[in-house]
Amino acid sequence: MAELQLRDIRKSFGAFEVIKGVSMDIRAGEFMVFVGPSGCGKSTLLRLIAGLEDITSGTLAFDGETVNHVVPSKRGIAMVFQSYALYPHMTVFENMSFGMQLAGKDKEQCRKRVEAAAEMLQLTPYLERLPRQLSGGQRQRVAIGRAIVRDPKVFLFDEPLSNLDAALRVATRIEIARLHRSMHKTTMIYVTHDQVEAMTLADRICVLRDGLVEQIGTPLELYERPNSLFVAGFIGSPKMNFLSAAFAAPYNAHRIGIRAEHLEIVEQGGEWSGTVVHSEMLGSDSYVYLDVGADEPVIVREGGTSRHQPGQTLRISPTPGQVHRFDAGGRAIGRVEMRGAA
Ligand SMILES: Nc1ncnc2c1ncn2[C@@H]1O[C@H](COP(=O)(O)OP(=O)(O)OP(=O)(O)O)[C@@H](O)[C@H]1O
Numbered sequence: 001m002a003e004l005q006l007r008d009i010r011k012s013f014g015a016f017e018v019i020k021g022v023s024m025d026i027r028a029g030e031f032m033v034f035v036g037p038s039g040c041g042k043s044t045l046l047r048l049i050a051g052l053e054d055i056t057s058g059t060l061a062f063d064g065e066t067v068n069h070v071v072p073s074k075r076g077i078a079m080v081f082q083s084y085a086l087y088p089h090m091t092v093f094e095n096m097s098f099g100m101q102l103a104g105k106d107k108e109q110c111r112k113r114v115e116a117a118a119e120m121l122q123l124t125p126y127l128e129r130l131p132r133q134l135s136g137g138q139r140q141r142v143a144i145g146r147a148i149v150r151d152p153k154v155f156l157f158d159e160p161l162s163n164l165d166a167a168l169r170v171a172t173r174i175e176i177a178r179l180h181r182s183m184h185k186t187t188m189i190y191v192t193h194d195q196v197e198a199m200t201l202a203d204r205i206c207v208l209r210d211g212l213v214e215q216i217g218t219p220l221e222l223y224e225r226p227n228s229l230f231v232a233g234f235i236g237s238p239k240m241n242f243l244s245a246a247f248a249a250p251y252n253a254h255r256i257g258i259r260a261e262h263l264e265i266v267e268q269g270g271e272w273s274g275t276v277v278h279s280e281m282l283g284s285d286s287y288v289y290l291d292v293g294a295d296e297p298v299i300v301r302e303g304g305t306s307r308h309q310p311g312q313t314l315r316i317s318p319t320p321g322q323v324h325r326f327d328a329g330g331r332a333i334g335r336v337e338m339r340g341a342a
Contacts, residue, residue: 001029002062002153004049010057011044018044020211023057029185033198035234036208042191045208046156049189050079050154062153068135079156082163084139084147086090086131092118096146104331105337110149117145120182124293137168141175148183155183155189161197173197179232195237199223207231229330232257238287240324241298247272253325260287260301262322265308270315274298279306290314 004026009020018041026032034042047053049060051072060067067075068109086095094119097110118124121141131139147155157176161169177200180188192198198205199219207214207222207230215222215231226232232240240257248256265288274292286306289297300316308314325333 001028001185003061003064004154004189006049006189007059007061008057009045009048009060011041011048012056012253017047017056018211019056022208022211022213023058023289024206024213025186026189026215029187031180031188031190031201031203033190033202033205034191034208035193035195035198035205036040036214037234038193039210041211042208043158044159046189046191049154050069050077050156052079068076070217077154077156078150078152078154080140080143080147080160082159083148084131084143086139088131091122091128091130092134092142092145095111095131095142096149099146100149100187108112113149113151114145119146120148120179121145135168136164137172139162140172144176144179148179153187155186155188157188159191159193162193169194173201177201183261195235199235205235225332226324227332229255229257229326229332232324232326232332238299242296243292243294243298247292247294248325251323251325254328255326255330256324257324258298258318258322259300262319263298263300263316264319265300265302266315266317268315269317271317272298273313273315276308276310276312276314279308281305288314290316333336 006022006024009019009022010017033112034045036042042213044053048055051070056069062075087098090098093114096114101114118127121139121144123138123145126134126138131142134142154223154239161172164172178276180186190201193216202219204216204218206216209230215227222231222235226235238260238261242255242257274290276288277291277297278289280287286299286302288302288306288308290300291297316342327333
């Protein structure tokens with residue numbers, strides 16, 4: 001378990017600055033998730049923490065000690081990548097124990113650690129198999145097991161589940177959450193594109209944008225109190241509905257944002273009305289897409305099966321207190337109880 005301090009970290013590749021001054025504290029035992037659009041620098045930041053890339057300027061400290069010039073093998077980290085990078089000619093047991101044997105660990109100690117990790121990851125029946133005799137999810141668990149046996153202070157994950165199909169992704173995600181709990185809360189830093197992974201695994205999420213931190217907070221903080229249009233649009237699925245001009249003016253905002261679950265279809269009155277252009281049924285919920293005359297259809301969540309057909313006119317109202325307001329620069333200016341109240 002280690003605490004990390006990042007102070008004004010910058011990274012350039014030649015003249016191209018990718019990380020532009022990132023500062024944050026990652027608490028001991030915390031599960032921190034980095035999200036952000038493609039190319040914003042998530043993997044680069046993780047690789048700087050791992051020591052796989054040199055930091056151009058700024059300070060990186062583990063438990064108060066600067067590690068900028070400490071080689072990766074001496075940082076007490078273990079990293080799991082999207083590609084499992086297992087040795088194809090070695091069994092699961094050998095793949096997991098190889099690193100320890102290289103480090104000169106006692107054979108018996110290696111065996112015990114591998115068996116304990118295999119137990120934790122439900123890999124015990126597969127220890128004598130070769131990687132090609134395993135499913136993708138099992139291979140990724142071996143890669144995670146190989147990292148566990150090193151008993152790292154900090155675990156780094158770079159999109160570890162993105163090669164897996166949907167069902168395996170869910171199963172392995174639950175496995176990782178369980179792992180975090182059972183490893184006495186080893187500090188974990190996890191890069192992902194996946195909303196659900198970020199929301200369900202993270203103690204805190206860091207949203208990166210163009211090499212800078214846009215917002216750091218618990219999943220619920222980011223979901224309920226995004227500090228910018230960018231975070232509001234990035235966190236949550238379906239995306240928050242954004243409305244501008246005549247829709248936002250009564251709220252004294254440049255733009256307003258309302259989540260699909262905070263719009264209610266009403267029989268009478270209603271703040272806006274629109275035509276149903278599409279509806280999606282997910283089983284437990286439905287999403288109704290309404291053309292209210294804005295740039296894009298507004299998405300409204302309905303519990304159960306939608307009763308609404310394309311072409312039908314519906315009236316909708318936002319849930320009081322759930323209208324997010326944004327200024328012309330895209331900064332949040334808080335939610336309001338009702339229109340005209342700001
Ligand atoms: N070794 C390198 N040399 C030059 N440019 C690089 C290098 N590594 C990364 N970059 C650039 O740095 C930027 C950030 O890359 P990075 O892989 O960190 O982004 P990311 O947020 O992880 O993206 P993705 O979600 O697509 O994986 C990109 O523009 C990338 O092309």
